[in-house]
Amino acid sequence: MQINLAIDAMGGDLGPRTNIAGVLLALLQDPLLSVTLLGNKQQLQTLLLQHHLSSEFADRIHLLASNDTIGMDEAPASVLRSRKNSSMHLAVKQVAEGRCQGVVSGGNTGALMLISRYYLGMLPGVERPAISTAIPTYKGRTYLLDLGANIDCQPEHLLQFALMGSVMVKRIEGKVRPSVALLNVGHEAIKGNSLVKATAQLLEGHPSVNYFGYIEGNEVFSGEVDLVVCDGFTGNIALKTSEGLARYLSGQIQDLFHKNLYSRLVGLMARPLLHKLKQQMDPVRYNGGSFLGLQGCVVKSHGNADAKGFSYAITRAATEARQGLADQLQLSMQKLNSPQK
Amino acid sequence: MQINLAIDAMGGDLGPRTNIAGVLLALLQDPLLSVTLLGNKQQLQTLLLQHHLSSEFADRIHLLASNDTIGMDEAPASVLRSRKNSSMHLAVKQVAEGRCQGVVSGGNTGALMLISRYYLGMLPGVERPAISTAIPTYKGRTYLLDLGANIDCQPEHLLQFALMGSVMVKRIEGKVRPSVALLNVGHEAIKGNSLVKATAQLLEGHPSVNYFGYIEGNEVFSGEVDLVVCDGFTGNIALKTSEGLARYLSGQIQDLFHKNLYSRLVGLMARPLLHKLKQQMDPVRYNGGSFLGLQGCVVKSHGNADAKGFSYAITRAATEARQGLADQLQLSMQKLNSPQK
Incomplete structure (x- = not known):
């Protein structure tokens, strides 16, 4: 087309x-x-x-x-x-x-x-666009939203993100019933801030959302779910902290293979591998924040x-x-x- | 002693x-x-x-x-x-x-x-302990708090974190006037959620806090400041997302050096370097969450x-x-x- x-x-x-x-x-x-x-x-x-x-x-x-x-x-x-x-x-x-x-x-x-x-x-019913991007995981890619457009959120906003994100993953990735998780500090129902707890009640049993439950920050990269929903403040911090860490580690690797003659030699031999690694660590690999x-x-x-x-x-x-x-x-x-x- | x-x-x-x-x-x-x-x-x-x-x-x-x-x-x-x-x-x-x-x-x-x-x-005046840990940066280490003990915070809580964290960095790292930043989604005064904006007003000009201003997630690893303050929800997500990414990248590196005969050979030569890298990427390198x-x-x-x-x-x-x-x-x-x- x-x-x-x-x-x-x-x-x-x-x-x-x-x-x-x-x-x-x-x-x-x-x-x-x-x-x-x-x-x-x-x-x-x-x-x-x-x-x-x-x-x-x-x-x-x-x-x-x-x-x-x-x-x-x-x-x-x-x-x-x-x-x-x-x-x-x-x-x-x-x-x-x-x-x-x-x-x-x-x-x-x-x-x-x-x-x-x-x-x-x-x-209709949406106040400002939510920003979503894909991040690399063990199992392919997972989408995260919102990434910073909506800073002070109500539970209804997070429900909107879950619905819009589900439609996006369905259309773009061809998944039939994309799974949706809420980003939280633990798995148990009592865990989380008031926003997350109230949102969980809206998502549980919602006919248009395949709700998975809570996931923690370290599980975002597991690829367990298709979509991770959070308020824009949290999403922005999570994404940017990851970018910062990836860049920091990329620098550490570069330094490591430049320290002395031996490491330079190994670095030379490992060049194609390191190049590939750098690409994998590159935060812009899945470049493109969609405004939903x-x-x-x-x-x-x-x-x-x-x-x-x-x-x-x-x-x-x-x-x-x-x-x-x-x-x-x-x-x-x-x-x-x-x-x- | x-x-x-x-x-x-x-x-x-x-x-x-x-x-x-x-x-x-x-x-x-x-x-x-x-x-x-x-x-x-x-x-x-x-x-x-x-x-x-x-x-x-x-x-x-x-x-x-x-x-x-x-x-x-x-x-x-x-x-x-x-x-x-x-x-x-x-x-x-x-x-x-x-x-x-x-x-x-x-x-x-x-x-x-x-x-x-x-x-x-x-x-006196503290409701529950704040958890703080050090993270590696370009310039040494930076402390982050709270990491999950205080989920729904008021500005006064974040002020407490800034004060307690400053005392900690002063005593443990020997810094005279530790610099303190607020974790936010941008640098400008208009950026951030209502909690961060109200906290900034408390920190600006506070006699016991050497307030630096806002920093974004990717700047946490720059080592620009000694202490990064945030609510426990945000801190937990930031730290755990970093841990998850470090573990994911560690796995990618391991896979990369095991793909074929050439990469295995290079991996063997690079072993001491990779071992060092793994240590540097290890999220428990600065293990120990202090309850303040x-x-x-x-x-x-x-x-x-x-x-x-x-x-x-x-x-x-x-x-x-x-x-x-x-x-x-x-x-x-x-x-x-x-x-x-």
Whole structure:
């Protein structure tokens, strides 16, 4: 199925050069994909020329000019109304006006969220998008949400996350009844803060959630469940602590194989293995934070994703758009809000 | 300074054999340490005999009989009053009655907490002990608290953690003005849940806290600050997620070096390096969760700590006892509760 995605080509820490390289990787892998790049037209044209693209390939890339880029540290509220010609604004607008089926940006997360809500609107009953990403586990991948969009949560919000996450895993991973766990400090019913305990009561026996029960932090990587639900504060801390630890350990490994002549020699021999290990430890391996709860497909790429990472986020958006994830979420939220018989 | 510690020799997943080995390691390293072991006297005697100890060494080990062990999964409230002859009860009582200067157990955390509160009592103004442990960072080690004792927290609790943690780092690490950060989802003042924002107002300009500001999850491992404060729910999730990731990556490394003949060969050559790496990734490297806020010294060893890990917890308790940490905490909490001039 043909799909056209809007790409904020200026977003992310590494800038348009990396974004363009990521776009080309994604286009190579997906012959039915085309993209609309938003950004400094001259700069993007120069970068594209360096790749000596065939005309057939170049035809799948459309450029739209924007001479304004929202910075990574700008206050989201201040850029929402004042920067309507920024690459991020224009990229999201492509989806709102039906010219693209999804948008990808590596830029300012808070700004992307506000701008997406403004142009696309929320699903009925959802206040702000939840952010979800996949993490590697022993058994494949497990999705975690929310990762920071919803800081002070009520039990009803966590129920929404469980429902939206279930629909997502069903559509994207093809699981029939995805299992859902609540992140907690223990397994017993008496364990946890008041939010978790109240949410467990909503999830137990809910007809649309295959509720597994509580899991603890160390079990997230076991792959025991398909989806782990938590408030955005906890999810953000859990994900970022993991990223920090992975980076710390990656550095330790590098140091270890550079200490003396022997370790350098072993390091040289182990190079292909260490390269593979580094990839496995890379937190952006499953790059792409999906915004769930919007009337449209928005994927946030990690700010410091490389070209490969950026291409993953694009592929992720293409899959969500093809699967009609936003429409499916709308149906499931309508069902939740309509009175039960 | 001579110190005598009570050891719950029956606690932990690996049982008395591992605990005894850990005790002997700690005694070897600390000639002024003696221990009182609580547990099945015959079993402990048999295990000790296997080590062929010199009489001088054996004189530093006292045995006290207890024929009851509290299981790792028993409900804390139910064992508090009904199991007064258990090894954990009797070990904590040694401290309460002044025969030992501290206690170490690898058993049921919740039970150890309730029993410690019951026999030792809390410091004035502290409701339940906070648990703190050190984590490895680029610059040495950083302490994190609370790790799960206080689930639903108020800002005043987090202020207490900051004060108690500061006293601990000052006494144990010898830092003059330990820096204290609040764990949050961003650096800006507007970021965070209501608990974190209200706590920041208490910490800013507090005369007894060297407040650094907010840090994010990935920065915990940077070593930028001496102490990271959070509620027990968040701290537990952050620590356990890190443990889970470290274990997952450790497994990935092992798999990688066992895949084929080449990788096995490299693995053989890299063995000393990999062994060192495994130690560095080991979450129990800085084993020993200190219970802060009690009128006495209690250290919880990780349930699955090996002999070396258990010896770290004992050494930790000896240091805290020698430094008079509990008394210092009492002074600092009195100061907090007395009216400011």
